[in-house]
Amino acid sequence: MPGRGTRKGSEVTQPAHAQRATLPSGTGLRPDVIAGLTAAAVVLPKAMAYATVAGLSVSVGLYTAFVPMIVYALLGTSRVLSVSSTTTLAILVAAQLALVVPDGNPAALVVTTATLTALTGLLLVAASVLRLGFVANFVSAPVLTGFKAGIGLVIVLDQVPKLFGIHITKEGFFRDVLSLVQQLPESSMLTLAIGGVTLLLLLAMERLWPHSPAPLAVVAGGIAVSWLAGLSAGGVATVGHIPQALPSMTLPDLGLVMQLLPGAIGIALMSFTETIAAGRAFALPPEPPIRADRELLATGAANLAGALFGAMPAGGGTSQTAVVRAVGGRTQKASLVTAAASAATMLVLAPALGLLPQAVLAAIVIVYSIGLIQPLEFAAIRKVRTMEFGWALAAFAGVLVFGTLQGILVAIILSLLGLAGQAANPRVHVIGRKRSDDVLRPLSPEHPDDETFEGLLILRPEGRLFFANAQQVSDRIRELVAQHKPRVLMLDLSRVFDIGYSALLVMTEGERRFAEAGVTVWLAGLNPDVLRYIRSSGLAEHLGNDRMFANARAGLRRYLEAPPGGGSDADAKESFGRSDAKGEATPE
Known part of the structure; x- marks a missing residue:
């Protein structure tokens, strides 16, 4: 103190x-x-x-x-x-x-x-x-x-x-x-x-x-x-x-x-x-x-x-x-x-x-x-x-x-x-990009002009994902997917420093359900420990290298170059401002 x-x-x-x-x-x-x-x-x-x-x-x-x-x-x-x-x-x-x-x-x-x-x-x-x-x-x-x-x-x-x-x-x-x-x-x-x-x-x-x-x-x-x-x-x-x-x-x-x-x-x-x-x-x-x-x-x-x-x-x-x-x-x-x-x-x-x-x-x-x-x-x-x-x-x-x-x-x-309580209630931020800049950050009312991308939803959970919060984070992600209706859900895990076995099971099951609903899941920004656990679980092999990225910027570039699920490059690059998600404005 x-x-x-x-x-x-x-x-x-x-x-x-x-x-x-x-x-x-x-x-x-x-x-x-x-x-x-x-x-x-x-x-x-x-x-x-x-x-x-x-x-x-x-x-x-x-x-x-x-x-x-x-x-x-x-x-x-x-x-x-x-x-x-x-x-x-x-x-x-x-x-x-x-x-x-x-x-x-x-x-x-x-x-x-x-x-x-x-x-x-x-x-x-x-x-x-x-x-x-x-x-x-x-x-x-x-x-x-x-x-x-x-x-x-x-x-x-x-x-x-x-x-x-x-x-x-x-x-x-x-x-x-x-x-x-x-x-x-x-x-x-x-x-x-x-x-x-x-x-x-x-x-x-x-x-x-x-x-x-x-x-x-x-x-x-x-x-x-x-x-x-x-x-x-x-x-x-x-x-x-x-x-x-x-x-x-x-x-x-x-x-x-x-x-x-x-x-x-x-x-x-x-x-x-x-x-x-x-x-x-x-x-x-x-x-x-x-x-x-x-x-x-x-x-x-x-x-x-x-x-x-x-x-x-x-x-x-x-x-x-x-x-x-x-x-x-x-x-x-x-x-x-x-x-x-x-x-x-x-x-x-x-x-x-x-x-x-x-x-x-x-x-x-x-x-x-x-x-x-x-x-x-x-x-x-x-x-x-x-x-x-x-x-x-x-x-x-x-x-x-x-x-x-x-x-x-x-x-x-x-x-x-x-x-x-803090560990059991981690935040899940909706991520947008600062206009005319290569900065990804949580959407907030302080930055109403930040852009998002048609068909792509970037979410960034924070903290340790483990048995006490895995289901809550999963429920929050499903709510945001239902709200935004993306073709691609990219989970930016750069702020997740550890992931437990229970959370891996929930993530694997969530990916399967999203796939059945026509939503493709990408992962980005995994630290070495989290990456090792995901590989051990078999999820990395299931996703393949084309759905895992070093960071969210790399995933965004891939999406803009060739958006999956149809649509022109121009459509993919068409952005719309959203300020309805809450989050702290901090750069990636």
């Missing part, structure tokens, strides 16, 4: 400036050290906030910005991609953990998270071994737009109660909205004031200084105010105790695998989709290309290693990678510096982080999740393709109605149905 502009600071789609970037200046380690430290100021507060979205301790966010980032730095193909937690992954993890650990038992959450992260990593590694990197392209951009917009609303609603200092029981998006409204009178004005000020500061700083360490600034300010004013004693919820140590070893529980597998599949797909999108967005022309299968291996290994040290599922983040690139990062050494900063935070700053108000983390999550909702993208999709706009809306509604994990399933199914 490369090349789309997005709100600065979001982790949604690739910012346009990534396509225009140039290689940063500077030599040695200094640019990467500066980039890594700057990225840490953005990544670490957000990682802690995303951990709370998943219902986990903020320390899990630090673990996720530590081990996975190191492993990806050693194995990934992107020079600057920063790998840790993201908003989308956090909400998917939250949904899965809520199913398996509904009571929120801390010990059970640790083991379940380790198992989920390890399973996600195993799925990604297995996909790499099977060379399934192309699967990332199966989720269409409109469907992903709708899915992420739904996720964005769910995340914002999940964090709003923390801004008001209230708690609601999660029962689904629409019920949660009702519960929130009912409990607003119980809000803590002090908590709301802290959250509201944090929101305003973050929005202002992001607008004035994009990619600045704004999250670090508000975290530091929140800790200072909490300590000076004794907010915890005043009833404001804070992060609480954070272990002052590096992550300890955590082993997955094999007994949870079957429960977690459906969610892990969705999380693995989203992790890889976000990683490959962010990696491609920030790859510069002089740099090596992003290799999808290697990215699967790198993100899989990163998650496997992270699982053993308490991390939640991780993937490439667009906003943090934008920071690395914007301040001059050139290699994965920047990620190693960020990981070192995460370790230093765990060892030195953990006690201070415990004073941080939950409302400040909620404000960070909201600000960096709003970017998932892109109304302008919906409008752009609707302007170009109404059908795909419908897919985007369906994916959006799927998340809100069915939930996040079911929503990703809806998104995948919609993408596959869209792909199947």
Whole structure:
């Protein structure tokens, strides 16, 4: 999903400036050290906030910005991609953990998270071994737009109660909205004031200084105010105790695998989709290309290693990678510096982080999740393709109605149905010739003067012809033959890149029926593979060389020189303009 502009600071789609970037200046380690430290100021507060979205301790966010980032730095193909937690992954993890650990038992959450992260990593590694990197392209951009917009609303609603200092029981998006409204009178004005000020500061700083360490600034300010004013004693919820140590070893529980597998599949797909999108967005022309299968291996290994040290599922983040690139990062050494900063935070700053108000983390999550909702993208999709706009809306509604994990399933199914629908409905163009020029192109209202030829009908199907569309294409061809009543039907197969056995049977039967009706079938423009299949089927031998042509122009010249079925050359050359067929005006 490369090349789309997005709100600065979001982790949604690739910012346009990534396509225009140039290689940063500077030599040695200094640019990467500066980039890594700057990225840490953005990544670490957000990682802690995303951990709370998943219902986990903020320390899990630090673990996720530590081990996975190191492993990806050693194995990934992107020079600057920063790998840790993201908003989308956090909400998917939250949904899965809520199913398996509904009571929120801390010990059970640790083991379940380790198992989920390890399973996600195993799925990604297995996909790499099977060379399934192309699967990332199966989720269409409109469907992903709708899915992420739904996720964005769910995340914002999940964090709003923390801004008001209230708690609601999660029962689904629409019920949660009702519960929130009912409990607003119980809000803590002090908590709301802290959250509201944090929101305003973050929005202002992001607008004035994009990619600045704004999250670090508000975290530091929140800790200072909490300590000076004794907010915890005043009833404001804070992060609480954070272990002052590096992550300890955590082993997955094999007994949870079957429960977690459906969610892990969705999380693995989203992790890889976000990683490959962010990696491609920030790859510069002089740099090596992003290799999808290697990215699967790198993100899989990163998650496997992270699982053993308490991390939640991780993937490439667009906003943090934008920071690395914007301040001059050139290699994965920047990620190693960020990981070192995460370790230093765990060892030195953990006690201070415990004073941080939950409302400040909620404000960070909201600000960096709003970017998932892109109304302008919906409008752009609707302007170009109404059908795909419908897919985007369906994916959006799927998340809100069915939930996040079911929503990703809806998104995948919609993408596959869209792909199947396009493959099952290939176009069949009526071809004409541009007057006074040797250009054959589909007839269209934009070119009403294009000429066709008495007794000859040239049709050009597009795409792969196989069992799912063979009969439909055949029916469309029969309709056009009945409409135009030609003596010769020339099928220009130059846009058909593959033909299946079922389609060959339908073509052979169609030729026989046309012959009985007095219509001669010619074939033109066969690529080597299609020609080989047609020869193997015996159809080429049946037609003979005089009814098969290298391209449609050669067939047209043959027809004009000696039209079969009678008629003078002058009659054959007599053209009549037709503009009743629809098609895209592109030259042959």
